[in-house]
Amino acid sequence: MxxxxxxxxxxxxxxxxxxxxxxxxxxxxxxxxxxxxxxxxxxxxxxxxxxxxxxxxxxxxxxxxxxxxxxxxxxxxxxxxxxxxxxxxxxxxxxxxxxxxxxxxxxxxxxxxxxxxxxxxxxxxxxxxxxxxxxQPAFETRGYYLDVTRGRVPTLDWLKTWADKLCLYKYNQLQLYVEHTFAFDGMSETWRGSSPLTPRDILEFDDYCAERGIELVPSVSTFGHLYMALRTQSLRDLGEFPETADEPFGFIDRMRHHTLNISDDRAFDLSTKLIDDYLQLFRSDKFNICADETFDLGKGRSKPLAERIGVAAMYADYVTRLCRHLETQGKKPMMWGDIALEHPEILKRLPETVTLLNWQYDPQVDDGKIRTVAESGARQIVCPAVWCWNALLPRIDDAWNNITRMARYGTQYQAEGMLVTDWGDLGHVNDPRMAIPGMIIGAQEAWNPGRIPNEADMLSRISRLEYHDASGELLDILARASHAACFQWNHLITWLELDDGQDGVNTGVLQTIQGLLPENERPDDVIRALQDESQTPSLAESRRMLLRYLKHHIALGETADHLLQTSARRIATIVAAAGSQATANAAALRMAIEGQRLLNQIGLRLASDVGAIDSMQSSAASQHDDTARLAEALEIWMEAYAAQWRTLSRDSELRRLQDMVWELTDYLRFQSA
Missing domain, CATH: 3.30.379.10 (Chitobiase/beta-hexosaminidase domain 2-like)
Structure with a gap:
């Protein structure tokens, strides 16, 4: 057409x-x-x-x-x-x-x-x-997977708004990612302070989705990703490493350590309680047990069992028990496919009724893992991503490349559908509206994959239809602006969380630094220092190593600032011409761009202060004034950001993000004193 x-x-x-x-x-x-x-x-x-x-x-x-x-x-x-x-x-x-x-x-x-x-x-x-x-659609199942756990719990009004948008673009399935943000009876210690969803919310939202042709499928973590539950007094004994339950909360730690000790019989009771309580609220005949990223399995309390039968057998036996439990209640099990693909022998042991959600987020992903599942005979749904996590600005180019490839492979290997994922790692700093371009790309590729010849054409179409932009340029501008993210939110969180809370180094966070850059961009000298196990660096040295590791990106901050300012002006002009329908999106875009400008300046300041990049050529008094102004600008931005947050989301973990920003601004003022 x-x-x-x-x-x-x-x-x-x-x-x-x-x-x-x-x-x-x-x-x-x-x-x-x-x-x-x-x-x-x-x-x-x-x-x-x-x-x-x-x-x-x-x-x-x-x-x-x-x-x-x-x-x-x-x-x-x-x-x-x-x-x-x-x-x-x-x-x-x-x-x-x-x-x-x-x-x-x-x-x-x-x-x-x-x-x-x-x-x-x-x-x-x-x-x-x-x-x-x-x-007619290419894929029977065209789903969207929305994180409502890792920092941001949407209001019911926003969930309905999102369901309306999914309906407009012909999605027919939605799953909400839940760890600790649902008010399960008897588990208030887990969900307290998270502004959790309630049974009434789910019942109302399930009806709302069904009326619009969207199947709301229950999804809850039942094996891995139980970080908040396994830190409670009541449930800590069920974790692989209960001795770590009292360590300070960490956004990065939450992504790494969260696995049930399944050698304890009580673990299965917890998993099935979550399943049985939750599934009664949905009309769907499907249930996603998640079971992804069980990093600690067999390494802690369950190590004796792992040594006896192997980690793969432990995993396969446990998820099979959960799937059989669902089958007895007439439900069709779903689960993430990453662990089964790490241990392909698991594929042969899974129940024939389970559907593997095969997530692959690499923009240059190949067909290897999708082919492996297809050849095993297992059912699968391919799962790309909108590429918004850990950042203020959406990485639209990465979303396009990832989604189009996964749609092509899904078609080639006759997958049952596509489930487009939208994550909020490290506090869900990404405004949900940043996911709109990726969501619409996913809608196109799940319905008629390969029909749009290139990304520029797709972005122009979305700009005109969704953003009322007659020029068709809006999303191209936004995509280019995302390339100017030199010091990103996850870089800042890593810098902050290197502190173990006692002026020492969080070695777990230190180990994650290498993953911040692709292999071809990692500086060899810093890699060698990070891998040197002869001594643990101090906090100051660890932070300096991080900034040296990122220095080639950070150093581009001043050039990037010009691009971000230009982008903000061009977007403002386009939005003004689009009229009142674009106002809400305009606020979200401006907030993200201004926030990224501040992050870039922070990266330059931190790197300059420790000599990771050339010092800024200015007097000590001028540097003091600049640093104080930067701290104030960041605090003002954070207040405006919080106001935008509350238009879409409950308070949930907003305070954690604010505390991170205040910790940084206090540090800046202390350093400049």
Missing amino acids: SDQATLKGWTIIPTPQTVQHKAGVSLLPMCGRVNEPRAFGDERQVLATQLADDIHAVTGLEWDIATGDRWPGFITLTTLDDLDARPSGAYTLDIAKDGVAVRGADFEGVRNGVQTLRQLIRQCGAALPCLHIED
Whole structure:
């Protein structure tokens, strides 16, 4: 569709399989009606209401909705006659001068056709192009995976807003990643202070998603990633390393040490309690037990068992027990595939009912692991990422490369679907709106992979449709701005958490430094120093090593600042032309860009102070003033950031992010005193 649609100034995402353009324009009546039957399952007329609301938003016209053959509508929604010949989700859309018809193979098909029509109405108003579309998805499952645990718990209103957006782009599944942020009975010590989701939240959200054709699938950590639970007085004995439960909280530590000691029979009781309590709140027949990144398995309390039967057998036996437990309740188990792929013998031991969620986030990922699962005969869903974690600005280029490759491999090896992941490691500093470009790329590739020839074309389409940017340039500007992130949020967290809380070095954090850069960018001299086990460096030296390790990136900060400022100005101009619909996104984009400018300045200051890069050429008094101004600017930004946070999210772990910033600004002031 390059096509004529683009030349006419409108676009559809995901791109339909076939579009036949016809002569003329269909002018929507001033007093019109949407008619849909009750038969295909839209009991509350959500789809008809979506259309009426969009018509009102762009034309000011008030349309009626009705059901039944005595209330004809200019827009009619119905099911196709040849149902057996059409896969689930398929639809046709006919726009003619005398009316508009959406026909679907099932409820999902009608829903998908309505979303295509909504996109055209949003761009063309009351004057729609006459055309005929026949369309169907490449993947039956087109899911989104949203982290609601690692710092940010969204408000229910924002979750509904996100579900609406997923619906518009034809996603049909959503999973929320939960560790400790759900209010399980008897586990208040785990979820206290996290602003947890409640059973009522889930029930209401499950209904909301179902009405929009989205299956809300329960997902909860049942094996690994139980950091907060295993730090409690009540449950610490169930961890592989209970002796570490009283160590200070660390964002980085939370990502590394969190595994159940499954040689203790009580571990299975905890896992099944989480499963049994949670699954009752969902209408879905699926359940994701997660079971990923069990780094500590067999290394602590369960080491004797590992020495006897092996880590792979331990893992396979435990997840099989959990899957069988779900099967007895009529549920289809899902789990992340990383551990099974590290120990391929596990693949042969898994229950045949389990679906492996095969996550691969490398932008240059190859097909090796997807092929391995396919050859084993196991069911799989491919899982790329929107690439927003650990950063203020989204890495859109990485998201494009990762998602398009995974969609291609998923198609090649006949995966059951695609699940696009959206993580919030290290406090979820990334504003959820930063994930919109990656989410829409995922929608396109899950529906019609490979149809859009290049990233520039895709970003231009998203800019026009989602951001109301007539120039089509917005996301290209944002993608280029992300390249100017020289000192990033995860760099700052590493610098701060090298301190073990007693002016010593957190050796666990020290070991993570190498992973901050790709192998081809790692400076050999710093690598040798990090690998020298003859002595543990001091805190000051450890921080200096980190800054030396990153110096080639940090040193680009001044040049990058010009790019970020230019980007902010260009985006402001585009948003002003787009009107009030773009205001919320404008605030999020400006906040991210200004925050990254400050991070870059902080990196320059820290590296200069310890001689990791050439000292800034200024007097001591000037440096003192600059450092004080930098600390103040960061504190002001953090207050504005917190206000934006609360428009989308509960307080949850906002205070942890603030404490990190205050620790840094206190350090800056102390150093400049």
